[in-house]
Amino acid sequence: MSAPENTFDLCVVGAGAAGMTAALVGAKLGLSVILLEKTQTVGGTMSTSAGTVWVPGSSVAQEAGMPNTLDDAVRYLAASAPVADRSLQDTYLRTGDEAVNFLQDNTHVRFLPPARHPDYQSALPHATAGGRALTAVPFDGRRLGRHFARLRPPIKEFMVLGGMMVGKDDIPPLLAPFASYANFRHVIRLLLRHGRDRLFHPRGTRLVMGSALAGRLLLSLLEAGVTIRFGVNCSSLVTEGERVTGIECNADGVEQVIHARRGTVLATGGFSGDQSRRASLVDPQLRSYTLAAPGNTGDGLRLAERVGAQFDGEHDNRAYWMPASIMMQPDGTQSVFPHIMLDRAKPGLIAVGSDGRRFVNEADSYHDFVLAMLANAPRTSPAWLICDSDFLSSYGLGMIYPKSGRRKLKKLLKNGYLASAEKLGDLAHAIGVDATGLSESVTLHNRDSEAGVDSAFGKGSTIYNRHNGDPRRTPNPCLRPIVKAPFFALPVYPADFATSTGIATDSDGRVLNIEGVAIPGLFACGNDMASIMRGRSPGPGVTLGPALIFGYRAARFMANAAAN
Ligand SMILES: Cc1cc2nc3c(=O)[nH]c(=O)nc-3n(C[C@H](O)[C@H](O)[C@H](O)COP(=O)(O)OP(=O)(O)OC[C@H]3O[C@@H](n4cnc5c(N)ncnc54)[C@H](O)[C@@H]3O)c2cc1C
Numbered sequence: 001m002s003a004p005e006n007t008f009d010l011c012v013v014g015a016g017a018a019g020m021t022a023a024l025v026g027a028k029l030g031l032s033v034i035l036l037e038k039t040q041t042v043g044g045t046m047s048t049s050a051g052t053v054w055v056p057g058s059s060v061a062q063e064a065g066m067p068n069t070l071d072d073a074v075r076y077l078a079a080s081a082p083v084a085d086r087s088l089q090d091t092y093l094r095t096g097d098e099a100v101n102f103l104q105d106n107t108h109v110r111f112l113p114p115a116r117h118p119d120y121q122s123a124l125p126h127a128t129a130g131g132r133a134l135t136a137v138p139f140d141g142r143r144l145g146r147h148f149a150r151l152r153p154p155i156k157e158f159m160v161l162g163g164m165m166v167g168k169d170d171i172p173p174l175l176a177p178f179a180s181y182a183n184f185r186h187v188i189r190l191l192l193r194h195g196r197d198r199l200f201h202p203r204g205t206r207l208v209m210g211s212a213l214a215g216r217l218l219l220s221l222l223e224a225g226v227t228i229r230f231g232v233n234c235s236s237l238v239t240e241g242e243r244v245t246g247i248e249c250n251a252d253g254v255e256q257v258i259h260a261r262r263g264t265v266l267a268t269g270g271f272s273g274d275q276s277r278r279a280s281l282v283d284p285q286l287r288s289y290t291l292a293a294p295g296n297t298g299d300g301l302r303l304a305e306r307v308g309a310q311f312d313g314e315h316d317n318r319a320y321w322m323p324a325s326i327m328m329q330p331d332g333t334q335s336v337f338p339h340i341m342l343d344r345a346k347p348g349l350i351a352v353g354s355d356g357r358r359f360v361n362e363a364d365s366y367h368d369f370v371l372a373m374l375a376n377a378p379r380t381s382p383a384w385l386i387c388d389s390d391f392l393s394s395y396g397l398g399m400i401y402p403k404s405g406r407r408k409l410k411k412l413l414k415n416g417y418l419a420s421a422e423k424l425g426d427l428a429h430a431i432g433v434d435a436t437g438l439s440e441s442v443t444l445h446n447r448d449s450e451a452g453v454d455s456a457f458g459k460g461s462t463i464y465n466r467h468n469g470d471p472r473r474t475p476n477p478c479l480r481p482i483v484k485a486p487f488f489a490l491p492v493y494p495a496d497f498a499t500s501t502g503i504a505t506d507s508d509g510r511v512l513n514i515e516g517v518a519i520p521g522l523f524a525c526g527n528d529m530a531s532i533m534r535g536r537s538p539g540p541g542v543t544l545g546p547a548l549i550f551g552y553r554a555a556r557f558m559a560n561a562a563a564n
Helices: 017-028 044-048 059-063 070-080 087-106 141-150 168-175 181-200 209-223 299-306 366-375 389-395 406-414 424-431 435-451 463-467 544-560
Strands: 007-013 033-036 052-054 133-136 227-229 233-240 243-251 254-266 319-328 334-338 349-352 383-388 419-421 487-499 510-512 518-524
Touching (some): 007 299, 017 033, 017 044, 017 209, 017 544, 033 243, 044 209, 070 087, 133 209, 233 254, 233 299, 254 299, 254 544, 299 518, 319 366, 334 487, 349 435, 406 419, 424 435, 424 487
Parallel strands (some): 007 033, 033 227, 243 518, 254 518
Antiparallel strands (some): 233 243, 243 254, 319 487, 349 383, 383 487, 510 518
């Protein structure tokens, strides 16, 4: 017999993007909700993400003067993320605006469309340059009071001055504080706020991107009275006949059963950290990394499979990828830095394989970049980002900030983060790359840069490419000759930030068994649910978007279902 305080309408496993949303929506619709989290903090990978959701046709965009239609989005998806059965994608598109409005009207979650945030396949018909991508509005972590400590911190490498978050809009003023009065004022405000924060908090409390979204969800959950338990270890789902009625877990060192009258939601963030299932993602010979939260070890998938759930494993790609550079820290830990949009598209950088040859349009999306890497033999080598000293000082590279001093560079060269040489041939030799290939690649790239047209891969040919280039460089914001010694090379490896394959569900997140029939009382969302894009990445926000929208739908389904 378990105590009545362990009986809820809704039990959610995993306090990341999908789980926090499902729990919050359930509570707002009148359900009693418990949220079980394995680690000591909420937020999961969402906390370290850019916090962008891809929601076509939203009223938020309409009100900001960036209208875009669902019909166009349907056509765009058909070309950029084609799937045999479009029903889940259609449900996603139809529910997006409703889910965003529900969160904005009933909770502290707020979104805004950045003025420009192009779809990733921007050369395809019906792509947009902005309006579909919405980002979380910055959040003041002080509003969480003592619960601020329960929010998973952002990636250390994305913070400066011992814990100040830097959003995309902060970067230009920070790089050129004296370029205008507005820049100067922005920087002074950031610094004053951060200085004050550090008197009272271990890190900055001005939260942006995914951290802001997680903070907004946490504040809303606390106010909605959702019970949150930390350090919970779930062992198995409880069933009565076909129906899942709760979960067995160890919480606070005590074995217990949580009963869920309406349903149990699995939202444990996919299987990035499950080494055996991970072997299905990449050639085990290939050195690969993960950017997902350390708690995401595939628990939800295992729990579901044990009660007969269907694993949907045949996707175009089984994970979502970013190229990442790796730095060994003095304490022996490794920093994994994702190259999302700050360096690859800028003019004066190429990526080559061990043959010294380019294999990709470097300015394409992070996911497409890695897919090209994986297709480029030999699969066991990293790709090398090659640039000259002008590039490094103008734009930085990975963990190297622009205008980094000689001392900092010397340190990074010494610890092996990057390599450098006065001549390209010596650089090729130092990194074990074919020297003739590298020399020919740079020669062709430099000739194309003068003409402004990348004849090999079309770098700078799309709206998305140019968005991340340097607008001061004409005619092509993504091309500039690589000429000024010393030359630099930085190795990048595939790092997944989300898994795509997962549990098969219907359009309300109900888990399907191997016959395709819903298992009563069991739901999955976020990366535990098989991605509706099936490993394609049509635009910014295609894992957080579905996490929120199917989290919303699952909770709404349970709220509408008769109690039993
Ligand atoms: C640098 C970076 C940038 C990104 N930017 C974006 C972006 O802008 N847009 C986008 O769409 N995606 C982005 N992503 C990916 C996105 O953050 C994830 O896909 C998303 O957070 C997945 O949501 P989730 O709820 O499935 O998992 P998570 O948010 O990772 O949450 C899972 C939670 O479940 C917990 N958990 C795991 N196992 C258990 C268990 N057994 N019991 C209880 N709790 C458990 C985990 O500890 C974690 O707290 C980015 C990722 C990275 C790394």
